[in-house]
Amino acid sequence: MKTKHHDLIEEIQKRSFKLLMDLTNFNENEKGYGLTLDHNLKLNVASIATTGFVLSGYIIASEYGYLSYDDALYKVKKTLKTLYYHVPHYKGFFAHFVDIHTAERYKKNEFSTIDTLLCIKGVMSAQMYFKDDEINDLANKILKRIDWKSFVHFHQGKYRFYMAYNPDADGDYAQGKSGFIFQWHMLAEQIMLYVIAAGSNQLDKKLALDLYEGFERNLGSYQGHQYYYSPGNTLFIYQYPLCWFDGKSWIDKDGFSWFENAKNATLGHRAWNLRNYKKYKTFSKETFGLTASSTPNGYSVFHAIPSVNGKPLTDGTVAPN
Template identity: 40%
Template sequence: MKLIEEELKRSFLFFWEAANRKLNSPGYGLVVDNSAKPQMASIASVGFGLSALPIGVERQYITYDQGLQAARETLKTLLRIPHFEGFLIHYVYLDTGKPKSGVEYSTIDTAILLNGVITVDQYFSDPEIHECFQRLYLRVNWSAFVFEKDGRSLFRMAYNPVKGGAYRQKSDSPWIWQWDMMAEQLSLYFLAAGSDQISAETAQALYQGFSRNRGSFGGYDYVYSPGNSLFVYQFSHAWLDFHRFVDATGFDWAENTKIATYGNREWCIQHKDQYPIFSENIWGVTSCLTPAGYRGQGVAPNDSLTHPNGHSDGVVAPCAPAGSLPYAPEIVIPALEQLAAQYPKSFGQYGFTDAIALTEKGLWISPDYIGIDKGITLLMLDNYLHQTTWKLYMAHPMIQKALNKLGFQEKK
């Protein structure tokens, strides 16, 4: 457990030290997206960074007053970040808060950000923070990103008015894709359901609107995401404690994540001859840095036309097992311990680096850290040990309202 506690502390320090902490800076509180590009922040990193603050206070890494000030000033910054119908732009410059040219207004990244805002609102119970929460949350026009397709109510993924910009190299429409499949967007339905703008009927239609395809690999059967990268079973779960609830149909998202985690490990074990980094205790296929840059990777079952049996660049991302710690500690703890023992240089200033690989040139260890990967590591390690984020987020009145509107029930 010493390794888990040390990784927890170092992951927190990433969010404290890789953030803009210059008071009176227009970018105060923004958090680096990729440590290799320290000038650029992502709003998803900020969402994880906000959720890190109560953890830091509770673990005495920072004082209560430090956490309170950081939360207040970060929320003030967020009110100045460009948005479209309340959905924030994906990437901004760390020092100024100005948007990166051509990037999209993202639903999932806004959801992760709002999850962090909700967490600090519940923890600090501060009038100034609550006012900022209200302004950030109430300005979101959920209906603007909802549409009907083939009889289903769906959320759009993103909006980009810049032709030729991100995700619009070939499209004439400013609307970018839709959440029509099981992926990392579950918390989006709770955020919308908590709003008085959205009726219970609409909230339930949106939640039921995405496809739930079942598949299996190595004897592990579960509802899988088309690309089957492990992070999709973790991101919303960092805030939503699905251990306690099932949905109106009785479906158990926590159990689904556990099975997906075992399936991910089994895929790695069965492909250890193809990818020499993999072994019984060294596994984890997710989106992460690779020797070729940041890449999406996933296991089978998989709907990819080019990689129907799954695909890896032969890298292991420590955040992959770490993000599943509360769901499968019996296989995650040995994995993290083996990584630290076998590849000690993968454990650096901010804990585990983003990824490692065995290549033709030898051992490759990413020198860089990714904000969302450190974020899922931090929140899930703490949820396993202390449940800080789960307790705060699930207690927020808006989330309580969403649970009721969506028909989620406490497990018996």
């Protein structure tokens, strides 16, 4: 049954896929085949996370007829070969940014857990959908070489994943020291890390549960909408984990639903926007949400309240959510 906005949503979906295709390298003679730009302001820099979204996009394209099944299958195979054979990794975790033509690590950026996660969720989705022997083999090789334990450490009395690794002391986020960088001590978009790592058979059940329970959970509310919020309370962090995970059908051992948490966060953002619509013409009951996106002043991460510092941040930009 079609909803009121079905046609509009499908048109947005179709245009979004076309944009991603325009930003993806399909040069058969380059090692970067299948990699996708982070954005169109740096035409040589691909994002490993965006590439993961595109891998999932091929499934949608095949189902809706934007591409033929065989064309989508071919593109997925070639992209997985790029990921396995050419994209640099540290213990299975990919470099965040790579050259879109050569697949080489871009400058001295970090090897990222979250961006690798977003990529491999696309890998796993394609593996499940296409059910092709070569795709299955490549996907398994990519997944099995990830050394989850190497990114676990004991921090402030709890087991937590590191966020990233950088071998260069003067590299991105390294702060003058090579090695592991920061840790997932707070709620953010990393929820699926715990699920995928637990399913890898590298972690015993206790450690997997300790990691899931090891990050801080700040409970707050806005106009009656109660939820665990991230320090900055930016909207995308609640949505990314649900892109590949049917959170509506799953709860944790304490009966907690990340789907309901995301829904309440979204409603809280909407309530804040409606309360402040006179300040920004872009805010309305159908255009709302403070998140990370390009803005007239460059890339920004906007956030609502509740938040750790108790202050909202926006310039009125509303990005698709």
